[in-house]
Amino acid sequence: MYIAVLQVFNLNIGVMAQQTGIIPLVGTLNGINFYYLNGKPIARKAGGGFTRKRIKTKASMERVRENASEFGHCSAVNKAFRSALNPFYKGYTFTHFHSRLMGLFTRIKALDTTHKRGERLVANGIGQAHGLQLLEQFSYTPACDVRQVLPFEFRVSDPDLALSIADFDIAQVGFADGATHMALTYGVLDFDFNHLNYALHLAPPLVLDRSYAGATLTLEPATLPSGLGTALYVLGVRFYQEVDGALYVLNAKGSVGIAVLKCL
Template sequence: MAKQVGIIKLKGTIGDLNFYKTKNAGPLARKAGGGFSKDQKKKPVRTMENASEFGRCSKTKKAFKMALAPFLCVRKDGDLHGRMVQLFTRIKDQDRINSRGMRGVGPGVETPRGRQLLKDFEFTPSCNVMETLAASGNFDFTTRSLNISNFDMRNVQFPTGATHLALTLGLLHFDFNSLENQLKSSAPLYLDKSYSANSIEMQVNLPDVAGTAIAVLGLKFYQEVQGTYYLFRSANSVGVENLGVEY
C-alpha cells in the first residue's frame, strides 16, 4: 500500500494499480485485484481453526503461569508470555488424538515429545540456576527430594552487593485438561558466602491433585542489612530451574 502524493489525486484502476481515497489516511494506492483465489477461500476455515487452538493455548498458559506465580512474579519478564504461548502451541501440535482445530495441550503433553518440550523449557534464560550454582542437581519424584552435589560456594557468582542466596523447591501438579493445579513449596533456604558444605538437600510435600508433576527450583539473591533481607531483581539475580517432569 502506498500513499498518493502530488497535485492530481487519482481514483480507480490504471494498469495493475488501484487508486482510492480513505477517510483517515487520504489518497492511497495498492496493487489491483481483489477477492479470494481458490486457495485463499480456504483460509477463513484454517484461520478459525488456528484461532480456536490458539485460544486454548493462551488459556492454558495463563493458568500455568498463575500456578507458578510464587516463583515467576518476582521479576517482570516481557518475553516470558510469548515464549510460554509458543511452548504450549508446540506441545499442542503433538496432539494426535484430535483433528485440526480441536487439538489441545492436554493430549499433547501426554506424548513423550510433549513432555520433553515442557522439560526443556527455560523459565529464566538469563539466570540458569544450576549454572549459577556451578553444581549438579537431581530431583527424585519418589522421595520428592532434591540433591545438589559438587557444590562450592566460592564458585557462585554473587551480584555486586549481594550477601546471601535463597533456594526454594517447588512441586506443581497441573492437569492440562481441566487446568486444576496445586503447588507445594519448601521454606526458603538462605545461605551466605560462608557456607562450606559441598552438597545441599531439600524436600517438598507432594500435592494432592492429579496431573503432570513439574519440579522447579527458585533462586534469589539478597543483601542482608541488620537482619533485613533486600531482594535483588535484576535478570541475573532471579532464576527458576525446571528440574523435571513426571506424567
C-alpha cells in the same frame, strides 16, 4: 485543504502502499484508509480486510478460525501455568515471559495427533514423551539460567520427592551483581493440563550467603502431590542484598531464575 494535501502524495495503491509526502494522513478519505504500520505511514483501499462475519462464515477463513481456536486454548494454559509458577518470581517481571511461554505451548500443542487442526490440545502434547522433554528443556529464564547459576547435579528422591544437591560449593555459584545472599525455592507442581487445575507443594526456602561452607543441600516439600496431573519438579533461585542487617530482594536482570528439573 484535503485536496492540497492529497496532491503531495504519490498513491500507487493496489492493495497497500507506503505514503510519501509532507504530511502523513490518518483516517479514511475517498475510499482510502491512511494509518501507521510499524511506525510507517500506509495507505490502502478501504474494505476487503478481515471482519468478524467473514472470519466466522467464509470457507477461505477456516485456517484463521483453526489458528484462533488453538491460540485461545494455549493462551488459557499459559495464564494458568504462569499463575502456578508465581511463587517463584512474585513481584518480578520477566521480559517476554508470556510470549515465550506461548511459543512453548504452541509447540507442545502441535504434538497432539489425536485431534484435527483447530482442536489440538496442550494436554495431549504433554502426553507424548517429547512434550515432557520440551517442558524440561525449555529455558524459562534465559537471563538467569538456573543450571548455569548452580552448576551441580540435582537428584530427587522417592518417595519424599526431596531435592538434594551433592558436592555443593558456594564459590561456584553464579551470584548476580551486587548480591550477598541467594534463596533457593523448590517445589513439586502438580498441574492438570486438561482442566488447568494445579497444586504447588513447596519446600521451605533455603537462604545462603556467600560464606556458606556446607557441601550438601536438601530441600523437601512439606506436602506431596496427589496425582492431580503432571508432576513438575521446579527449582527457583532469587538473589538478595544485605544492607544494615536486612535482606532486600534484587530485581535487576538476571536476579531471578526458574527451571523445571524433571516432569512425570
